[in-house]
Amino acid sequence: GAGVSQSPRYKVAKRGQDVALRCDPISGHVSLFWYQQALGQGPEFLTYFQNEAQLDKSGLPSDRFFAERPEGSVSTLKIQRTQQEDSAVYLCASSLRGMDFSGANVLTFGAGSRLTVL
């Protein structure tokens, strides 16, 4: 597609529910990132995929967070047993090259999925 598409744009969950957030990156983009943006803060790294391989998941805050990209295109971020502190905007970004590219690899961001946990 023309840009990075994320769905749903808004999600309200009751504490303890599981949620799944979808990211459809730009076609052909190798790299895919998930970031978490709390209100009034900058994006914080969660995880990175190069094609279907999850190369870095060091930013996932707990084992309740799980991400996959099984065919190297669409990715899903799943949060199990949601807590109030999970409330944030979840941003997906993709880039054409792998992150081992030494140039200025530009990220294209989606509009984000705003999760509110009650």
Added chain:
Amino acid sequence: GNSVTQMEGPVTLSEEAFLTINCTYTATGYPSLFWYVQYPGEGLQLLLKATKADDKGSNKGFEATYRKETTSFHLEKGSVQVSDSAVYFCALRNGGGYQKVTFGTGTKLQVIP
């Protein structure tokens, strides 16, 4: 580790005023530096970038110069418009091998007519 520090907002300016948003960074090696902008209700968009010392990135009247000696990448615009109202994020990515992009906390700019 890598980190980015931005001046706190919000910054409120009148139309046609001069804008400076300060950004300093900490990183090993020679990072690439970026400014991203987030308009209300939209995703982050790349505004400009610089990949080595003394490079100047520019776009839409905004400029930033990569200053290695002061580890800074301040954003400037000579005459802001109401349409520039947004949140601006300074970011870096270290060169050489895999490194994620690290963002600052963002600076909200409000331009009033």
